[in-house]
Amino acid sequence: MKRMFAIPSAILVAAATLWVAPATAAPPPGTQLSGAIFTTDASGVPVNLNIYDAKEDVYLNGGPGINAPDDAAGLPAGTYSFQVTDPSGKVLLSSDAVACRQFTVNDSGVIQDTSPSGACAHATGLDGEDGGATVQLFPYADTPNNGGVYKVWVTPTEKLDCNGNGNKNCFVPRYSKTDNFKVRSDMIVEIDVRFWKNGVAMDGYAATWVDTNGAHNIKYSEWNPAVLAFHEAHFEATEEGTHSIHVASQPGCSITAVAAPDGSAARVRGGTAMVPVTVADHTEGDHTYWVDVACK
Structure with missing residues (x-):
């Protein structure tokens, strides 16, 4: 049921599977941070449907976004923090201190390293496509969500605000990027x-x-x-x-x-x-x- 190419009548065009490259794509307006985050394995390879065999297999990647045009912006250079939660953001699943969950982004918009975390930094891999680092999300607890959904959050460390309106474990949604994934759950x-x-x-x-x-x-x-x-x-x-x-x-x-x-x-x-x-x-x-x- 997943891969149908019929277009709703509101669109009024015929279905097709041809490819056309954009001239120069730009992100939609209104986003607080440029670039994107996404989960991958250690090598930076996209994982089908964001479904992983084990919690240890999930790595964080960042940049302009998978298959973004060449001129698409990456994450702004700086230091970022991340967390893993249930989908609501209310249940913190990351089990180490947020000081251990930091990384830097370089001027090209990709993850550089986890040096701000010092001795407790998370393990890293290397993205073979853009040369940036990938960051292991583990350790984190099992999600309580009945659909098996986890949510990873990334926000500039300077934007963490434990008193901010609607913050989720000091991560303020309007300053954050998120991506969802599953572990050993094949529901699409x-x-x-x-x-x-x-x-x-x-x-x-x-x-x-x-x-x-x-x-x-x-x-x-x-x-x-x-x-x-x-x-x-x-x-x-x-x-x-x-x-x-x-x-x-x-x-x-x-x-x-x-x-x-x-x-x-x-x-x-x-x-x-x-x-x-x-x-x-x-x-x-x-x-x-x-x-x-x-x-x-």
């Missing part, structure tokens, strides 16, 4: 965003996901059958509750219409659109929530 629940132009599915285009806590991340549409990516920007293991997807016109894609998962048309204003997506409990079974964007 995801939000996928596709960009269409003249009936052609386009790769390298940015969509922003705002999770149920108000934290965000950016992914790019891609063609990568090895990880079941067929011209979509993937947001994997999205937790139960209401999320939102934000899209904006980018070079090569002036947005004309956006279809929500229920087939209704989202309002497009000034080349931008926001689509609310309500995700069901994972115990209800596999589900892909499609957001389709028509471009001219």
Whole structure:
């Protein structure tokens, strides 16, 4: 049920599986941090559906984003902290001190090292694609979530605020990027965003996901059958509750219409659109929530 190419009537274009590269893609407006984070293995290789065999296998990666255009921005240079929680952010699963969960980002926007953490720093690997470091998330406890979902948070260390409004263990959602993953749980629940132009599915285009806590991340549409990516920007293991997807016109894609998962048309204003997506409990079974964007 996952890989269907029919486009809702709100988009009014034919399905296709061709590829068109964007001229120069830009992230949608309104994001507080440029770049993206994502979970991988130690080598930086994307893991199918963000589902891992063991908690020790999950590593953090960062930068412009997987399959982002060459000119896409990475994370701003600086020092960052991370945590692993349940999807709500209320249950801290990371079991060591936040001082041990730090890394630096260099001027190219990728993770450089874990030197700010000193002797208790997490293990690292090397991303063979961008030359940056990957950071092991372990140690952390098992998630209490009945769908087996974990959430990793990243925020600039200087933005940690234990008194901040709505903070999650001192991580303030509006300053944070998040990504979800699962361990030994094969239920597929995801939000996928596709960009269409003249009936052609386009790769390298940015969509922003705002999770149920108000934290965000950016992914790019891609063609990568090895990880079941067929011209979509993937947001994997999205937790139960209401999320939102934000899209904006980018070079090569002036947005004309956006279809929500229920087939209704989202309002497009000034080349931008926001689509609310309500995700069901994972115990209800596999589900892909499609957001389709028509471009001219």
